[in-house]
Amino acid sequence: MTASTLERIAQGDRSAVAECIDTYSGLVWSLSRRFLSNHADAEEVVQEVFMELWEKAHRFDSKVAGEATFVSMVARRRLIDKRRKLNKEPDSQPLGEVEHALCEEGQAVLEASAETQRVLAVLETLQPEQQEVINMSSWLGMSHSAIAEQTGIPLGTVKSHLSRGLHTIREALGERGLAGKASS
Amino acid sequence: MNDINPQIIELLVLRATEGLSDAQARALKLLLKEHDFEDTTELDLAAAAAANACALRGAAQQEDAPEHLQDKLKQDADRFFNGQRVVAFKPKPLPREDSSFNWGWATAAMLAVAMFVTNNVDFGSEATLESQRDELIARSNTTVIDWGKPDDPAYANVTGNVVWNDDLQQGYMLLSNMPVNDPASTQYQLWVVDSDRDANPVDGGVFDIPAGETMVIIPINAKLEVSGPEAFAITREKPGGVVVSKGPLLVVAAV
Numbered sequence: 082m083t084a085s086t087l088e089r090i091a092q093g094d095r096s097a098v099a100e101c102i103d104t105y106s107g108l109v110w111s112l113s114r115r116f117l118s119n120h121a122d123a124e125e126v127v128q129e130v131f132m133e134l135w136e137k138a139h140r141f142d143s144k145v146a147g148e149a150t151f152v153s154m155v156a157r158r159r160l161i162d163k164r165r166k167l168n169k170e171p172d173s174q175p176l177g178e179v180e181h182a183l184c185e186e187g188q189a190v191l192e193a194s195a196e197t198q199r200v201l202a203v204l205e206t207l208q209p210e211q212q213e214v215i216n217m218s219s220w221l222g223m224s225h226s227a228i229a230e231q232t233g234i235p236l237g238t239v240k241s242h243l244s245r246g247l248h249t250i251r252e253a254l255g256e257r258g259l260a261g262k263a264s265s
Numbered sequence: 266m267n268d269i270n271p272q273i274i275e276l277l278v279l280r281a282t283e284g285l286s287d288a289q290a291r292a293l294k295l296l297l298k299e300h301d302f303e304d305t306t307e308l309d310l311a312a313a314a315a316a317n318a319c320a321l322r323g324a325a326q327q328e329d330a331p332e333h334l335q336d337k338l339k340q341d342a343d344r345f346f347n348g349q350r351v352v353a354f355k356p357k358p359l360p361r362e363d364s365s366f367n368w369g370w371a372t373a374a375m376l377a378v379a380m381f382v383t384n385n386v387d388f389g390s391e392a393t394l395e396s397q398r399d400e401l402i403a404r405s406n407t408t409v410i411d412w413g414k415p416d417d418p419a420y421a422n423v424t425g426n427v428v429w430n431d432d433l434q435q436g437y438m439l440l441s442n443m444p445v446n447d448p449a450s451t452q453y454q455l456w457v458v459d460s461d462r463d464a465n466p467v468d469g470g471v472f473d474i475p476a477g478e479t480m481v482i483i484p485i486n487a488k489l490e491v492s493g494p495e496a497f498a499i500t501r502e503k504p505g506g507v508v509v510s511k512g513p514l515l516v517v518a519a520v
Contacts, residue, residue, distance in 0.1 A: 109330075220319035254310060
């Protein structure tokens with residue numbers, strides 16, 4: 082089996098570094114632009130994300146998640162932290178007018194990801210309202226309260242949509258249940 | 266699933282979707298320990314996978330990453346993998362020919378060495394600030410002003426400078442030997458004295474000096490537009506800062 086880009090970086094293959102940037106910079110940039118409206122902030126986080134990827138490449142385990150998912154997780158964590166520090170919500174826009182910008186490279190990576198396709202299929206099985214809540218939280222980076230305010234869905238329902246939705250997606254990723262994490 | 270403490274689930278979902286406050290993070294850590302439950306990134310991965318799927322599903326417009334950003338990423342990677350951080354942080358000459366020129370070289374070199382030695386996980390953001398400051402210095406209409414000799418003995422050893430660009434409304438403070446503050450009791454606050462404003466100085470943002478940092482770079486966060494600053498001054502205020510400061514001015518850079 083061919084090693085992934087991050088696995089090759091962890092093994093010391095320098096040729097994989099530029100490949101990783103070419104492959105994922107678009108995806109990380111697109112995420113950053115969703116979470117942070119300020120260009121300078123978005124660029125700074127993209128640089129931080131890649132620095133973290135170089136440092137943590139050895140932690141990527143292809144048996145746990147796909148590479149695009151791992152990269153997005155690192156990016157989202159950084160973005161969530163950054164936004165908490167800035168104490169900002171992403172720009173709130175009416176439904177239907179929300180921009181779904183995704184760069185060309187990012188789109189190609191995701192289209193090629195079997196895992197993303199699998200999760201996409203799972204999303205399609207959820208109720209439209211739940212799909213929208215997951216979209217607003219995971220991709221647009223909106224807080225639970227902002228989603229409730231914008232959609233008119235009660236906050237408790239937003240939270241339960243997210244909780245159930247994430248558990249369904251986790252199961253689609255093929256991992257054991259959270260209950261399996263209890264060490265007792 | 267029924268065996269799992271619902272608070273743990275709630276906090277893991279919250280962490281994966283909008284992040285945790287310090288108190289929530291502490292509560293999660295305590296609950297995980299109390300319930301002998303291994304921390305897991307599964308929901309973080311699920312949220313990331315959902316983000317990717319939503320991005321693909323909703324892609325209607327295309328937005329490319331800026332070319333200069335990709336170049337920066339490759340430069341960062343070169344620095345990281347070559348282990349040439351001292352070389353990578355080789356300071357650029359400041360655009361002045363007075364004493365600040367030599368000072369700039371010396372302090373930037375010290376910073377480079379310090380960063381090389383520490384090699385901590387925050388390297389990326391520090392590297393970014395350093396390179397952003399360098400880029401700003403290289404821009405036209407950027408001014409570099411040294412901090413003056415402070416009157417307060419506690420701040421007598423503070424050196425550094427302020428980099429400011431009116432056109433971009435962007436700037437950085439470089440502070441060396443600034444005394445550490447306890448953010449729970451006081452925070453530093455920057456003020457910008459604007460020649461075009463008759464009113465109070467413009468709030469330039471609050472900041473902290475963490476223990477163990479001999480030199481820091483802090484972005485200036487001016488709350489109002491600044492045009493032709495006459496001076497930059499730092500005061501020590503209550504946490505969160507104040508609207509109008511009563512001083513004293515601890516460190517001042519006069520244009």
